[in-house]
Amino acid sequence: MDTTPFDFDGLREECGVFGVFGHPETIQLISLGLFALQHRGQEGAGIVTFDGETPHPHRGHGLVSDVFQPEKTKDLRGSLGIGHVRYSTSGNNSTSDDAYRNLQPLFLETAFGGLAVAHNGNLTNSDSIRKRLLDEGKGFISTVDTEVILQLIAASKESTLVEKVKDALSQITGSYSLIIMTKDMMIGVRDPFGFRPLKHGELNGATIFSSETCALDSIGAKFVDEVAPGEMLIVTKDGVTVDDLPQKGKVPISGCVFEHIYFARPDSLIDSKTDFHAVRIKMGQQLAKEVIQAGGIHLDYAASVPDSGIPAAYGFSEESGVKYQTFFIRNHYVGRTFIAPDQINREKKVRMKFNPRRIFKGESFMLIDDSMVRGTTSKIIVAMAREADLGEVHMGLSSPMIKHPCHFGIDTPDELGLIAHNMSHEEMVKFLGVDSLTFLSLPGLVKAIGGNGHCTSCFTGDYPVGSLGK
Numbered sequence: 219m220d221t222t223p224f225d226f227d228g229l230r231e232e233c234g235v236f237g238v239f240g241h242p243e244t245i246q247l248i249s250l251g252l253f254a255l256q257h258r259g260q261e262g263a264g265i266v267t268f269d270g271e272t273p274h275p276h277r278g279h280g281l282v283s284d285v286f287q288p289e290k291t292k293d294l295r296g297s298l299g300i301g302h303v304r305y306s307t308s309g310n311n312s313t314s315d316d317a318y319r320n321l322q323p324l325f326l327e328t329a330f331g332g333l334a335v336a337h338n339g340n341l342t343n344s345d346s347i348r349k350r351l352l353d354e355g356k357g358f359i360s361t362v363d364t365e366v367i368l369q370l371i372a373a374s375k376e377s378t379l380v381e382k383v384k385d386a387l388s389q390i391t392g393s394y395s396l397i398i399m400t401k402d403m404m405i406g407v408r409d410p411f412g413f414r415p416l417k418h419g420e421l422n423g424a425t426i427f428s429s430e431t432c433a434l435d436s437i438g439a440k441f442v443d444e445v446a447p448g449e450m451l452i453v454t455k456d457g458v459t460v461d462d463l464p465q466k467g468k469v470p471i472s473g474c475v476f477e478h479i480y481f482a483r484p485d486s487l488i489d490s491k492t493d494f495h496a497v498r499i500k501m502g503q504q505l506a507k508e509v510i511q512a513g514g515i516h517l518d519y520a521a522s523v524p525d526s527g528i529p530a531a532y533g534f535s536e537e538s539g540v541k542y543q544t545f546f547i548r549n550h551y552v553g554r555t556f557i558a559p560d561q562i563n564r565e566k567k568v569r570m571k572f573n574p575r576r577i578f579k580g581e582s583f584m585l586i587d588d589s590m591v592r593g594t595t596s597k598i599i600v601a602m603a604r605e606a607d608l609g610e611v612h613m614g615l616s617s618p619m620i621k622h623p624c625h626f627g628i629d630t631p632d633e634l635g636l637i638a639h640n641m642s643h644e645e646m647v648k649f650l651g652v653d654s655l656t657f658l659s660l661p662g663l664v665k666a667i668g669g670n671g672h673c674t675s676c677f678t679g680d681y682p683v684g685s686l687g688k
């Protein structure tokens with residue numbers, strides 16, 4: 219579904235979470251943190267702070283800068299809070315009043331007080347749990363999968379919050395990076411597969427949770443470590459303790475490769491020595507190696523499809539010795555548009571976003587993008603390159619062919635929407651109108667990322683066992 223006019227291509231970001239425990243400027247810090255995580259979801263944003271016994275929730279559709287206007291947030295007091303930016307992967311994702319209740323964080327009054335949850339991920343067995351709870355006579359306040367976590371915690375017979383959370387999560391399959399909050403406790407926890415990220419930071423004695431380190435930087439917090447897959451970080455006024463989910467270590471670590479390829483902001487750290495920009499340069503270098511191994515192509519220039527193709531094109535150029543050139547210029551004001559989405563076709567949308575420089579007549583170019591999903595962007599990009607009278611137009615992708623849908627929080631089209639599922643390599647070459655087409659190999663991608671421990675099911679169809687309730 220076209221939620222924003224320019225969000226028709228690619229995959230979809232899948233939410234960002236941010237939490238602060240123990241800081242007098244909680245609302246300001248969460249606003250800034252979510253602003254830095256805006257790329258992970260533009261559909262809506264929200265926050266819940268706790269001020270002693272009193273929760274202060276605020277949520278809305280749109281961008282963080284719209285939702286977090288000072289006059290709307292000035293009364294959100296408290297020294298702890300959690301926030302969320304949403305791209306819906308489940309539940310109603312329109313901007314209707316009905317969809318409002320699906321904005322996160324979700325908040326529920328329980329027998330042990332107020333409970334708030336912010337979730338990044340996608341649960342694969344939430345429908346059956348929801349049905350079971352409804353059959354038992356429970357009610358739901360939203361249609362989003364995340365609510366089953368809240369309801370299971372609220373209904374757990376265990377005596378402490380930590381045990382209740384473990385009990386709830388033991389019933390759940392799929393992907394989750396969660397920040398859970400009561401009036402005096404915050405828990406950051408990741409599913410044992412580690413599909414989605416969650417980082418732990420520190421600012422003047424306050425504990426911070428964030429999907430990515432770029433948001434820690436934006437508030438001046440120190441990056442302490444990632445929350446490990448299957449690990450729980452429990453924060454109270456007495457400090458931070460670590461506990462493990464019983465499933466920890468019993469399943470293969472399966473971090474999402476697409477965080478590396480596209481989603482995460484390039485300046486976010488993977489560890490203290492590597493950020494995502496560096497990994498994407500390596501993907502481009504690897505792509506160059508593979509093009510050369512396959513016999514090489516005569517090229518005058520390597521150019522990116524900006525912004526996401528820039529580091530790979532740079533790496534390609536470095537490795538191959540082919541000169542890096544800026545070919546497409548991107549209009550940075552596209553986003554929300556003044557034209558209704560259904561009045562403007564995809565081609566016009568791509569043309570509003572990119573325009574080629576028209577001074578390279580007869581030159582041979584390698585155009586590099588990070589990924590091909592439906593093939594829409596590539597097809598129009600290539601047509602524009604032809605109009606600019608290039609000599610040869612080659613296309614390189616710094617990821618393999620996406621042939622399978624994601625079940626873990628990324629909103630891929632179903633198989634039939636994926637160009638690489640529907641067409642052979644030869645058919646794609648024809649359809650796109652390129653002189654050659656090279657996808658980075660899976661071993662090449664894994665080599666660039668460094669090591670295993672990643673979910674590559676969108677390329678292989680091999681879903682981590684257990685995560686789908688198998």
Ligand code: 5GP
Nearest residue numbers: 227228229230231526590591592593594595
């Ligand atoms: P396609 O046009 O083939 O469906 O999508 C490929 C393009 O979408 C590439 O330019 C890629 O950079 C971009 N892309 C990949 N993932 C995402 C995403 O999550 N959101 C948006 N807006 N674009 C994406």
Ligand code: MG
Nearest residue numbers: 524525526527
């Ligand atoms: Mg792109």
